[in-house]
Amino acid sequence: MAFIPHTQDDIDAMLKSIGINELEQIFDEIPASIPVAKLDSIPASMNEQELLIHANLLAKKNKAATCFMGAGSYDHHIPAAIWDIATRGEFLTSYTPYQAEVSQGTLQVLYEFQSMLSELFGLDVANASLYDGATALAEAILMARRIQKNHQGKSVLIPHMLHPHYKHVLETVLFEQHIQFIEMPFNTEMGITDHLKLNQLNIDNIFAVCMVQPNFLGLLEDVNTITNWAAENQIISIACVNPSSLGLLCPPGQWGQHGVDIACAEGQPFGVPMSSGGPFLGFICCKKQHVRQMPGRIVGKTVDTEQKPGFVLTLQAREQHIRRGKATSNICTNQGLNVVAATLYMSMLGPQGLEQLSSACYQNTHFLAQELAKIPGVKIKYHGHYFHEVIIQFENHFDQLINFFDKTNILPGLILEHYLPEQKNCLLICATEKRTFEEIEQYLKCVKQALLENYNVAQTCQLGV
């Protein structure tokens, strides 16, 4: 497909044909009263060499570290083949696949992606991806609103321990939709939703309920009970899960008696580097009965005029270029390259590999947590089940511990108080399958040294990366 720029002759001919002399005249109809953004604060342009120097200086600020931090973005091993394949020109430069006759490769990858995701989540349909986990959750709520268009309620239940970043995104995306958020009752002792108190809620105003599994504290919620409660009360149930956990945990399509209506996830753990926070990708799946309310692209398999199989974008009557103001999808894109990576990741691991991955994450984090809890003054804060993240509370010398780790090349975890002020002296720690036994031993050694001995010994705790 050729993209040939207009020559001055072309532009002149077009201007003449619509009867104006200057290109700027096209914009005359924009009222002068509309404010014009000032671009003064944007620095001057750089040439290629200057830009490379600048980018290299920025890149040098990054420290290589052994990562025990998670909280929404996870350090997993990415098989080398994934980005070797995903960055092939055919994937890297391919444009939007609306023109099926020149996009069969891209469309087939998207179709395979959707098929694998549906199987993984235990639901009927998946779309071709959204921007990230947080926007996927916002879209799931908008979708529930459309499914429940005859419902009088304007409120959606969210877990108290939803990721704070996700809460911000929901507020940003849904603020103009006049959707209110109500936090579910929270059991402070257990660190999870208090499902026993759900029946005390006035449900008349509630059209959907969101669950996160695991929650922001890494703990496993009683999602079966909440899903059943939602179904009994004609409330749409939405799951937001960590896909790495699905090798061990029950898929959202099997929660409760009938499964959830909609499930979404942050797809970053599947083959996408943490890379300072993005770009990531969002997963969303649903029951077939809700597919016409699903946003985004959906690829379908069909046959051409010669009865040969092929792939096309389907159910396009949902989308804004056809339904205009009444569209149920106003997202006409997807995360193309990260989808290729996630598809390759799933195909390389397979069901058995995913199970091994989940188990290794589970075992590493549990081993680390149990060993930490043997150190005096250190404890696992909550007693419930957790997957690959855990809250460790330090009775004393927390600042000393953090200062100690600052001098090592270990990221010890998320300081929880920065997000949840009531959670003093706590780290949210994650040890994925990528953390070796030696790295975990090193972590434990650092904690012991920082807490038990004179804390000026950081240099003895350097860890090769």
Added chain:
Amino acid sequence: MTNTNKNLRFTKSHEWVNTDVSPMTIGITDHAQHLLGDIVFIELPKLHTHVEAGQEIGVLESVKAAADYYAPVSGTITEINEVVLSQPELINQDPYHTGWICKITPDQSASTDSLLSEESYQHHIAE
């Protein structure tokens, strides 16, 4: 127009309604199905809900477009044609008979005065 029944009344938004029976049967016109092309999906209104004349009650989706359809009279949805859920092509093939969409029991106060006669509707679509 073919297949029409002189008892039918019409809306400018291309629904027909049989006002001679109770509950009143409702569908979309032959002209509407022709404009839409091959219909592949229909969303039916919910049974037992009350609707106002002119209110959107469902969606039709064809291979090239999607369109809402509206209640011609105020009343309660008392029957829906579940056959068209699995065979939406009936709306193309036989819009005035097997391709009917739903039945509405009109309110006592419901007015049919603003509905068009077949002649007026033909005039409307010819414009």
